[in-house]
Amino acid sequence: METITRLGVVGCGLMGSGIAEVAALRGADVLVTESSPEAARAGRRRVEASLDRGLLRGKITEAARDAARARLTVTDDFDALADRQFVVEAVAEHRDLKTGVFAALDRVVTDDEAILASNTSSIPIVDLAVSTRRPAQVIGMHFFNPVPVQRLVEIIPALTTSPDTVARTRAFAAGRLGKETVDATDRSGFVVNALLVPYLLAAVRMVESGSARAEDIDRGMELGCAHPMGPLRLLDLIGLETAQAVAESMYEEFKEPLYAPPALLRRMVAAGRLGRKSGRGFYDYTA
Incomplete structure (x- = not known):
């Protein structure tokens, strides 16, 4: 199974910044996109402030903080996601906005095997999958707030999601991000x-x-x-x-x-x- 090292995150709000922080701390090359240069700068400040709090509280070392910063890029250039192996969408909880993001990711991400995951907490994953030409690689990956602290991720395959995508997503959540996972069916609200x-x-x-x-x-x-x-x-x-x-x-x-x-x-x-x-x-x- 391919080791996923290049992560993309769409949105650097509360959830997106937490996902980016955890992945960067655990060695991933993380690229986050935001809607504007101002939002990108604010998103990077959010991640760096959280890393600094972790250092002050003794949860990470100065070397780990600096390495995570170096692995993190936050930009307003959506096309920069082209080379990502795994992308997590973490925009606001609105169906039209999320389906638009997935349609755009389908056009931009060049790797045909790349997984496109949504952090939605309630929107059916199949609605997002069918907005792409690669529904077998679309899956739900629901994190909990605050992401650096909460250990759980719900894994939600749609009817269209392949078993290989499910296995790779579980492995990414556990191996790269250090999270515990539970499986959920594609129904609004999932388990939690x-x-x-x-x-x-x-x-x-x-x-x-x-x-x-x-x-x-x-x-x-x-x-x-x-x-x-x-x-x-x-x-x-x-x-x-x-x-x-x-x-x-x-x-x-x-x-x-x-x-x-x-x-x-x-x-x-x-x-x-x-x-x-x-x-x-x-x-x-x-x-």
Whole structure:
């Protein structure tokens, strides 16, 4: 089985930067593309700031940080992905945006054996696969936030994905990235979000109905169920707009009321209260 050394990442936001950081630390040649020169500079700063935090906390050495920096390129030139052996798409959770990225990757990536993976948390992989001429090499590879800390990756083959692509993706996740994997079927929400999202939305509905305060819900789950983080703090970490998009995708597929985004979640997203990234969600982070 070919050793994958050249990784491409599309998008250098919260998830894309984490994927790039982990791969660069573990010896891959990583090229990340962003939508503009400004976004590319911001993305590189995000990765380097995380590497610096790792150094300060004693998790990596100065030599490892410097080597990872040297292996990382962040650019707004999408065509630079042409020579990549494996590309992970990590753009916003919108179906049209993601299918457009996969169609573009199909045109740009020259290696016919290259794997094109999506970090989507809810969009069916087959919808992305059929936007390319190589559906056998398209697969879901769902990471968890923050990527440098969370050990899990869900591996999601579509109906069109070849067994060879699945095996190579598992090997890449474990061998190159040092992650643990679980297999999931190509259904919206996969394994983790199919269980997690209804729980998170139930917490929002409790706040919405006045049944309990956010602080009490989180404290109850942290102390009563030994969860490391309560559901509303977790939503603030994930990003409320991301949670809404995932819930909408799952509701579209299953039409189950427990997947429908509560009105309060929609109002908070409309108001720009997206969680930690905006400084305000269920909690205030401006201080």
